[in-house]
Amino acid sequence: MMENLITIKIEDRSGASQDIIVPTDVSLSLMEILKASEYDILATCGGMALCATCHIEIVKGLENLAIPEDQELDMLDTLPDADENSRLSCQIRLNQNNNGLAIKIKGSSEE
Amino acid sequence: MISTDICIIGAGPVGLFAVFEAGLLKMRCHLIDALPQIGGQLSEIYPHKPIYDIPGHPTITAQQLIDKQMEQIAPFNPTFTLGERVNELQKQKDESFIISGSLGTTIHCKVVVIAGGLGCFEPRKPDIGNLKDYEEEYVHYMIRQPEKFRDQRIVIAGGGDSALDWTIFLSDIAKEITLVHRSDSFRGSPDSVEKVFNLARNGKINLLLSHKLVQLNGTNHLQNIALSDLNKEEILINADHFIPLYGLSPKLGPIADWDLIIDKNAIEVNTTDYSTNIDRVYAIGDINTYPGKLKLILCGYHEAALMVQSAFKFVYPERKLSFKYTTVNGVNAF
Numbered sequence: 001m002m003e004n005l006i007t008i009k010i011e012d013r014s015g016a017s018q019d020i021i022v023p024t025d026v027s028l029s030l031m032e033i034l035k036a037s038e039y040d041i042l043a044t045c046g047g048m049a050l051c052a053t054c055h056i057e058i059v060k061g062l063e064n065l066a067i068p069e070d071q072e073l074d075m076l077d078t079l080p081d082a083d084e085n086s087r088l089s090c091q092i093r094l095n096q097n098n099n100g101l102a103i104k105i106k107g108s109s110e111e
Numbered sequence: 112m113i114s115t116d117i118c119i120i121g122a123g124p125v126g127l128f129a130v131f132e133a134g135l136l137k138m139r140c141h142l143i144d145a146l147p148q149i150g151g152q153l154s155e156i157y158p159h160k161p162i163y164d165i166p167g168h169p170t171i172t173a174q175q176l177i178d179k180q181m182e183q184i185a186p187f188n189p190t191f192t193l194g195e196r197v198n199e200l201q202k203q204k205d206e207s208f209i210i211s212g213s214l215g216t217t218i219h220c221k222v223v224v225i226a227g228g229l230g231c232f233e234p235r236k237p238d239i240g241n242l243k244d245y246e247e248e249y250v251h252y253m254i255r256q257p258e259k260f261r262d263q264r265i266v267i268a269g270g271g272d273s274a275l276d277w278t279i280f281l282s283d284i285a286k287e288i289t290l291v292h293r294s295d296s297f298r299g300s301p302d303s304v305e306k307v308f309n310l311a312r313n314g315k316i317n318l319l320l321s322h323k324l325v326q327l328n329g330t331n332h333l334q335n336i337a338l339s340d341l342n343k344e345e346i347l348i349n350a351d352h353f354i355p356l357y358g359l360s361p362k363l364g365p366i367a368d369w370d371l372i373i374d375k376n377a378i379e380v381n382t383t384d385y386s387t388n389i390d391r392v393y394a395i396g397d398i399n400t401y402p403g404k405l406k407l408i409l410c411g412y413h414e415a416a417l418m419v420q421s422a423f424k425f426v427y428p429e430r431k432l433s434f435k436y437t438t439v440n441g442v443n444a445f
Contacts, residue, residue: 044229044361044376046397046406050156051229051361077298078271078358080237080324084294 006099011059012039013105024095030056030103031090040109047090049075053107054089055082060102065092081106113190115141116426118210118220120197120366123151125396125411126226127180127189132419134187135437137445138426141218142189143210145196145231145364150177152228164409176408186444192216196231198365206391206425222422225378225387225394226411229361237268237355240326249333251354254281262286264349266336268324269356270294275303277356282315289317289348291324291338317348327353363398374400384421385414391425393418 004025011017020037028036031043031054042053049071058065062085068076072091076082086106094101117133119126122144130140146155153173161170168176195212200223202208210218234252236242242250254260254277264287267278275297278290290307297304311318325337325345335347363376372379372388377400380386385393395418396411404410423432 042376048157050152052235053360074271074298075358077294078235078269080235080239080268080293080355080357082293 004096006094006096006101008094008098008100009060009102010034010037010039011102011104013109022094024098027093029090030092030094031088033094034089034105039105041089041105041107042109043090045090049088049091052076052079052088055079055107056087056089057083057104057106058085058087058101059104061098061100062087064097064101112209113141113192113216113218115139115190115218115220117141117222117224117422118143118208118218119224119226120144120210121151121226121228121396121398122146122149122191122193123226123228123396124153124176124180124408125228125415126151126224127177127184128412129224129226129395129415129418130184130187130189131180132416133422134184134445135435135440135442136419136423136426136432137443138222138419138423139445140187140189141192141220143192143195143197143212143216143218145194147194149181149191149193150174153177155232162408164407166409186442188445192218196364200369200392208391221391222425223392224418224422225366225392225398226396226415227363227366227394227398228396230363230366230376230398231361232359233362233364234355235357235360237324237357239324242327245327245329245333245353249329249352250327251352252356254354257281257284260285260352263351265289265352265354266291266348266350267354267356268292269358270297270299271356271358272299272303273358274356275299275307277354278316279303279306279310282310287317287349288315289319289350291319291322291348293321293323295320319348322346324355377404383417385418386421391422393422 007019009019034041044053045051072088076086116138117140119142122142133140158174195214198213199211207221261284265285266289268291270292310316321341322338325339328335335349339345378394380394380399382401385395387394395414397406
């Protein structure tokens with residue numbers, strides 16, 4: 001693996017799965033990376049942990065992510081379909097330790 | 112009926128700045144907002160958070176910015192309808208509009224400016240079987256008349272403060288309350304959490320932690336709700352009413368049905384003047400979209416300034432617009 005690049009596995013709402021290569025030296029949240037990779041994510045609030053439309057399930061590699069802050073946990077707690085592997089992708093920043101992360105997109109794609 | 116030159120939908124920072132820019136051109140504004148106070152998400156969601164990218168303010172809290180903007184537009188005497196969502200937009204014969212709100216307010220205006228930010232905050236709905244079948248009468252996303260639940264069997268779902276607080280409040284009114292939460296603890300205020308646990312210990316409420324909603328059942332009316340625990344074992348709880356309280360999520364709301372061109376929850380605009388596909392209707396701030404759009408307050412300010420230059424011709428069709436600086440002309444109150 002090249003320096004500053006990691007591979008993550010993404011499963012979309014239809015169940016289709018693909019690996020994408022992500023640079024870790026950019027200051028983008030995982031939500032922004034998903035949007036840039038043309039995944040259909042509303043991210044209505046623009047990354048402030050307010051709308052939960054960027055809700056994802058961590059399938060593999062949860063332990064390598066930074067612990068969520070209160071605001072994210074509060075929002076996740078209000079969601080009807082969240083569980084212990086749920087995160088808001090707008091609150092996640094990736095680094096070299098996250099190589100091999102696998103996620104599933106959960107947030108609603110429409111109004 | 113309220114009558115004005117420009118009706119601004121949304122009283123956040125961009126809507127407020129549009130009042131200023133319109134005021135410089137002697138156009139009067141009325142603002143309508145679904146929230147009960149002025150300031151949009153800045154006042155509602157993060158009033159104490161510092162903002163660092165407002166020109167001239169190395170740092171300013173969200174609420175301070177709103178307060179300063181209110182001071183700035185005071186000379187132009189804007190009027191407000193708060194706590195009311197816009198429902199309908201009706202074009203009149205003379206090309207003006209009548210906007211009607213959810214509580215019956217009507218506003219007659221020559222120009223409409225949508226500065227609605229994220230939209231209006233609406234209840235988040237759980238994805239469970241048969242929800243729609245019972246929505247009209249037996250599912251309640253907010254509680255307007257608690258008395259409706261007197262001597263009824265109710266199931267409340269959710270783990271936030273509103274679920275806790277309504278469980279506590281309704282425990283004296285309802286015949287039977289079951290509070291369902293998908294995890295085994297609550298993040299709500301410790302005081303409310305303690306009260307709920309006490310009510311459960313004293314048998315006043317039925318508390319089901321680590322349970323998921325499966326579906327609503329009943330013929331003609333709601334009779335019971337199926338839930339499952341961590342082992343996927345199903346149980347049925349008898350219920351007359353279901354109250355899911357999963358917080359609020361921003362939605363475009365009725366604006367989505369106004370025949371505007373909408374792309375991913377945002378209104379497409381022409382960047383020459385931030386006009387929409389409907390004549391005399393503009394969209395500025397976070398609610399619009401165009402190539403290169405950045406959801407920044409300062410971009411919304413810029414859009415407001417350009418928008419009023421274009422809106423002027425609809426408010427004063429007989430007059431010629433001449434561009435003037437505030438350094439030359441000052442701010443002339445009306």
